[in-house]
Amino acid sequence: MVNVYVGGHMKFSICALPALLLAACASAPPADIAEPARPSLYDDALFAPATVSTSPEDIFALSPEMRKFLDTQITRRVTTEGKVPALVDALFDKGTIKFNYNASETSNAAGVFASKSGNCLSYTIMTAAFAKEMRIPVQFHVATLSDVWDRNNDTDFLIGHVNLTLGVNYTRAAEQQAQLVDFTALSDAHGQLLDDIGEDVIVSMYLNNRAAEAMSNDKVDEAYWWARAATQASPSFLAAYNTLGVVYMRHHHPEMAARVFERVLEREPENLLALSNESLALKAQGRMAEAATYANRLAQIQPNPPFYYFALGMHAMQQRDYKTAKVEFSKEVNRASYNHQFHFWLALAEYNLGEYGETRRQLTYAMENSPNNQQHDLYAAKLAALQQKQGITN
Numbered sequence: 001m002v003n004v005y006v007g008g009h010m011k012f013s014i015c016a017l018p019a020l021l022l023a024a025c026a027s028a029p030p031a032d033i034a035e036p037a038r039p040s041l042y043d044d045a046l047f048a049p050a051t052v053s054t055s056p057e058d059i060f061a062l063s064p065e066m067r068k069f070l071d072t073q074i075t076r077r078v079t080t081e082g083k084v085p086a087l088v089d090a091l092f093d094k095g096t097i098k099f100n101y102n103a104s105e106t107s108n109a110a111g112v113f114a115s116k117s118g119n120c121l122s123y124t125i126m127t128a129a130f131a132k133e134m135r136i137p138v139q140f141h142v143a144t145l146s147d148v149w150d151r152n153n154d155t156d157f158l159i160g161h162v163n164l165t166l167g168v169n170y171t172r173a174a175e176q177q178a179q180l181v182d183f184t185a186l187s188d189a190h191g192q193l194l195d196d197i198g199e200d201v202i203v204s205m206y207l208n209n210r211a212a213e214a215m216s217n218d219k220v221d222e223a224y225w226w227a228r229a230a231t232q233a234s235p236s237f238l239a240a241y242n243t244l245g246v247v248y249m250r251h252h253h254p255e256m257a258a259r260v261f262e263r264v265l266e267r268e269p270e271n272l273l274a275l276s277n278e279s280l281a282l283k284a285q286g287r288m289a290e291a292a293t294y295a296n297r298l299a300q301i302q303p304n305p306p307f308y309y310f311a312l313g314m315h316a317m318q319q320r321d322y323k324t325a326k327v328e329f330s331k332e333v334n335r336a337s338y339n340h341q342f343h344f345w346l347a348l349a350e351y352n353l354g355e356y357g358e359t360r361r362q363l364t365y366a367m368e369n370s371p372n373n374q375q376h377d378l379y380a381a382k383l384a385a386l387q388q389k390q391g392i393t394n
Contacts, residue, residue: 054229063110106209141194204234254284
């Protein structure tokens with residue numbers, strides 16, 4: 001099970017309040033790890049030529065529709081409200097646009113404005129694009145939250161969280177104009193859980209997300225070019241190197257993957273993603289003793305990794321041992337209640353034990369934590385079918 005870092009996959013309602021949103025890594029990014037004298041981490045010849053544009057310039061570019069919205073909806077508010085409130089009100093607070101949250105989709109500024117759908121990184125980028133055009137100072141932040149994990153097929157994703165401040169607090173008057181803008185429900189954590197990051201890191205996060213999403217859709221060649229660009233956009237954002245290594249793994253080149261993970265571990269010897277993935281890359285090469293060394297080091301740092309109890313619960317479900325499954329799934333829910341999958345499988349265990357009240361409760365939690373509308377509707381349908389079976393009406 002390989003591990004990838006992404007941002008913006010948490011299911012929350014959109015709001016423009018002081019809060020938080022995408023990316024992880026509580027500490028400041030380390031120094032540039034790109035060292036030309038060392039063996040290259042890139043091997044373009046292994047992959048099909050790029051068919052997508054990974055240019056950073058495309059990320060914040062305004063579309064004609066966005067420029068029209070700026071001229072007709074935002075600019076008219078500036079005289080009476082000021083630049084920052086005008087932007088926030090037009091987009092989110094008092095605006096007429098209805099934006100939807102889709103955790104599985106990262107778009108550039110023009111893309112999220114056109115589709116009215118995206119994750120928190122997408123909305124942060126779109127808001128920044130308007131702000132840059134209006135010459136409003138922008139400061140991006142990364143939230144120093146606890147780890148958030150998701151799983152898609154054979155890949156685990158570490159999910160991060162970012163947001164941005166519009167305006168700069170140079171004077172008391174300016175301070176009233178500055179506003180922290182977020183797209184989650186975590187507004188109580190104002191300020192104290194945020195670290196400043198540069199635009200280069202936001203660009204790298206965007207490219208990294210696109211790589212992860214391409215892999216999820218089995219477009220590994222495309223993922224390589226996104227990940228490659230991510231490492232070049234901000235060499236200090238180590239999560240992009242981890243993704244690049246996972247791309248090599250998925251493309252059956254574990255020797256290149258190991259080289260990338262080794263480079264990360266030189267900078268962060270206890271990087272959990274790199275330790276786990278390095279062990280897998282070495283094992284794939286038959287270097288079992290070396291793989292075990294990394295696995296043992298990881299086990300010392302993290303004895304019960306993400307999805308540990310979930311795996312035990314799934315094994316119990318296969319054995320039709322629903323009592324044990326309930327216990328193990330409950331452990332995952334207790335330490336990661338944001339994960340819709342844990343609630344769903346706990347609901348199945350409860351259902352097989354005849355605990356229909358708990359089944360309904362867990363299905364409701366799964367629905368509330370679903371990453372997109374499609375998943376939400378699936379859980380809602382299952383919940384409705386259970387209620388109909390039991391003759392329950394809302």
